[in-house]
Amino acid sequence: MKKKNNRTISAKRMQALERKATEEQKIPSIILMENAGRSAAEEIFSMVRHVLRPKVCIVCGPGNNGGDGFVVARHLKIAGVFVRCFLTADPQALKGDALVQFRIVKNSGIEVHPVEGTTVQLERSLRNSHITVDAVFGIGLNRRIEEPFCSVIHAINEHSRKVVALDIPSGLDATTGRTWGSCVKADRTVTFQAVKSGLCKGEGPKQCGRIKVRHIGTDLKA
Numbered sequence: 001m002k003k004k005n006n007r008t009i010s011a012k013r014m015q016a017l018e019r020k021a022t023e024e025q026k027i028p029s030i031i032l033m034e035n036a037g038r039s040a041a042e043e044i045f046s047m048v049r050h051v052l053r054p055k056v057c058i059v060c061g062p063g064n065n066g067g068d069g070f071v072v073a074r075h076l077k078i079a080g081v082f083v084r085c086f087l088t089a090d091p092q093a094l095k096g097d098a099l100v101q102f103r104i105v106k107n108s109g110i111e112v113h114p115v116e117g118t119t120v121q122l123e124r125s126l127r128n129s130h131i132t133v134d135a136v137f138g139i140g141l142n143r144r145i146e147e148p149f150c151s152v153i154h155a156i157n158e159h160s161r162k163v164v165a166l167d168i169p170s171g172l173d174a175t176t177g178r179t180w181g182s183c184v185k186a187d188r189t190v191t192f193q194a195v196k197s198g199l200c201k202g203e204g205p206k207q208c209g210r211i212k213v214r215h216i217g218t219d220l221k222a
Helices: 011-023 029-048 064-078 096-107 120-128 149-159 204-208
Strands: 055-060 082-087 112-114 131-135 163-166 188-192 210-214
Touching: 011 029, 029 064, 029 096, 029 131, 029 163, 029 188, 029 210, 055 064, 055 120, 064 082, 064 096, 064 131, 064 163, 082 120, 096 112, 120 149
Parallel strands: 055 082, 055 131, 082 112, 131 163, 163 188, 188 210
Antiparallel strands: none
């Protein structure tokens, strides 16, 4: 596991920095989401750029982490990567920035397949993709994971060749490093703005793989 420095922050601190960026710097939150997703897409593309006809499967949850995943899908498609995108929720449950990004990705010609739990289609896509992107849950998770998400996380762990988690592996507490029942086991975690403390303690080091920090376009220090 590698990280750029020893400084880590809690989920609460990161959320405060994001609020400060939107309230004081007047950066719309959707721009922060766009920057996060685009920077993660750059990292993922660097992993498959020499692969002939690369394929990436992106599994998105109903919140802002899922919104990041939609952004990743769009930018990878622009870069020439074949993308399959799955949504672990009813599209009608989406709201805010995640809903905006969902509409954008649909209008960009990327089909988003809603799934409840694991499906044959999802498992096949996971097996056939060079990389799976975990965009199910982010740093705001604070409850035990239940179905249908347990089955989705199990499928990601069981059938993926390589997993890249966005910000935090789904199911890992971003502050304490405890797992909320089921948890994605990532080969690489692209975390935004600063290393979350949960990546470096508890179960974090076993779940996150290699850590890469990507910035989201603010000059706020963690």
